[in-house]
Amino acid sequence: MDFSIIQYSKFMTLLDMLLHNLRTLRMSLKDNIKWLGEVMAEIGPTHSQKSEEWNIFDVKQANAIIDYLKISLFQHYKLYEFLFYSTREEIVIGTEQVIEVVKPAGHPFPDPLEEGMSFDIYSTFIERPPTLDTEIKGLDQEQGPEESQTETDTSDMDALVGFTIEDVKSLLGQVTNDILIGIQTEINEKLQIQEEAFNARIEKLKKA
Structure with missing residues (x-):
């Protein structure tokens, strides 16, 4: 116009x-x-x-x-x-994602798809270490048949041969004491820190 x-x-x-x-x-x-x-x-x-x-x-x-x-x-x-x-329903556009953490190797949980992640992550965190049979086979290829037979015989022997029950109890007691001493020291340090914090608060309240 x-x-x-x-x-x-x-x-x-x-x-x-x-x-x-x-x-x-x-x-x-x-x-x-x-x-x-x-x-x-x-x-x-x-x-x-x-x-x-x-x-x-x-x-x-x-x-x-x-x-x-x-x-x-x-x-x-x-x-x-x-x-x-007219009042209309508010539509929120979004996607809720749930991430499921992979359980440890010993847990009955299926392995994730190998092609779903990079090879570095798969080989570092997911791929299981080679089993004992695989290591033995690899050694058999590198070593001669006599050395392989000797190591096989040695592996069949009991690792606790030559130790008495008292020796095992003593060793377990020593390891347990070492672990408990470390835990007790850590607990004492935390209690001391909390005690100092409470004392500082009490002093502030007294001054107030």
Whole structure:
């Protein structure tokens, strides 16, 4: 329509007022059309001075504005009412991911797919160390049959041969004492730290 800047400003004000009537005042379609008719009827050179702000549009422009509002706002009035009045469920778009930690090798848990991770991680944390049979086979290939037979015979021997029950009890008692002494020392250090902290709090309370 080649509106001027002032005409554009008035046109946007008219749109804002119509939406205000719908959203805030909750006017029905009939009342909003009636309000628009009263405003547009004031357009004309012979009208009183109180409507001077709307006299910037001529009759042709006013008809074009009404036609535009008819095919935009008024034609979809129910849609605008639904938009402003109806409460809609808020949809939160997101993905919840649950990470399951791989259990130790001795736990009855299936190994993860090898192709699902890099070779470095698989070989460092997942791949099981070679078994004793594999090591023996590798040594058999490097060593001669006599050395292999000697190590096999040695491995079949009991590792506790030559030790009495008293020797085993003494060794286990010594290992247990070493572990308990370390734990007891750590507990004493923690208790001492807590005691110093409580004493500091008590001194602050006394000063207060």
